Amino acid sequence: MAASASAGSRHFKIFAAADGFGEPLKDAVVAHLRAHPSVADVVDLGVDKYYAAAAAVARGVSSSAPDPALESRGVVVCGTGAGVTIFANKYPGVYATHCSSAADAAAFAIADAWLATPFRAPCPASGDAPWPEDIQKFLDAAPVREPVDIMPGGEMRIVRESPTSAYVRFKAGSVEPAHHHTFGHDLVVIKGKKKVWNLTKKESYGLVDGDFLFTPAGDVHRVKYLEDTEFFIRWDGHWDIFLDEDLETARNAIDAELGVVDSEK
Template sequence: MANTTASAAASADTRPRKIIAGADGFGAELKDALISHLQSLNIEVEDLGTSDYYSVGAEVGRRVSAAESDSGTRGLVACGTGVGVGIFANKFPGVFAATCLTAADALNARSINNCNVLAVSGMSTSKDSAVEILNAWLDTPFKAPCPASNSKPWEDNLSCFLDNSMKEMPKIGKEESKFDSSCSICCLVKNRELNPIDMIPGGSMKIVRESPTSAIVRFKAGSVEPAHHHTFGHDLVVMEGRKSVWNLSKGEKFDLGVGDYLFTPAGDVHRVKYYEDTEFFIKWDGHWDMFFDEDLETAKSEIDKGSA
């Protein structure tokens, strides 16, 4: 009995405190079954529901990426094959998503790759098998004995390799800054020609630094940015014009003019209206991205109704 109790305590320590879950139509039923199992283990679940595999995979990845590394937050995604959702979850820094079709896959993914987003197949995995996969993934710490290590502790040289991989892997894919940030002269931008923002009519932008992203942005009077959010928070300073920002996540409105500053936290959904030709400088805490939470016509309608 004492060994059983100790094993249960060890599992509880290994398990994440929160799981962010989502699926497409082919994985929804399996996702719901796994959420029920997670809840039976007293693990907090944030269910993002059902959407296209690329949208829900990206959203789970974004939220896991934005979570603090020590917050105990992981992700669970499901689609027909388990592959598509994993591909798009992996587009975010610090996300290591793996498609697991067996419990052995999950053991290896946790031990070798420190997998923090589990992707499962709604078409080829039964609910009972998926629960076994999920349990293995929940209870296996990084570098634990696994099938790939013949169920033995990793040898010292391989253990060091795995430790180093956690430092090296996040660097892959990051664009090196084109400028020496220690030299202010190298960061001067003389060309103020801006490029249109295809996804938002009336907007144009010039990226002046790649990582973290900084940019000069202009919008024509009357332009509207539909409700959207970013992986990273951003600071902005208005240099010309006038705009309003509605932070829908916090229920706040900010009216900004020349010289005004605003910080919007990562993940906060916000909508923007430009009353004059407006130019502002914006700096994200990481790379620039944009995820829409409504279409343009809905945004305009909400602003016109005064319920923005």
């Protein structure tokens, strides 16, 4: 994966991670990259579940401070390459792809060619023609995360509309007041910890990395983020939100609820 290439001298900071299946190859590639003359730094983020490994590397690439002399790139190794690519591409400024042929198994040769190839280099898929301007315009207009004004501490990046898919982040301690939507939604936690109260069903759910939750259309629900949390969410139709209480009421209700739970431990 890569962020946009700089115009300066080509030196690289590499973020790397893997799942359990990809650990041996990741370790070999990291050792090779650390010896490469164009690589200034390799940040080995270790081994985790495939989606968490992809998210960790993508966060590193996406959040690196712009530096004309140091280009940030990332490597994620897993059993297939498909899942990590999907998760990594949810981050702004990250464009991930995976190996798709037997020849791609020459990992060291790939790493060397990758470092030598500018971000906008021609490729066989386009007849070795320069990068088309319409593609660049699309990338320049790619959606970015926007603050969720009615819910402090949250930000959302919509990647598709109606049905709507979005990547969402909330800071630890943030609260979603009781609310409902016109459409039901599926949610997968990428990283973090949150608690959801479905007030319509009078049920609550604790969610951590990899957990899934479906909330039906119209169900009123309230949320507390116990850690910095990232998740992917998909609505069956367009995104909308209708608040059923204010933020102060929600915080008081959650404090009372968590206080009852703590006193029972």
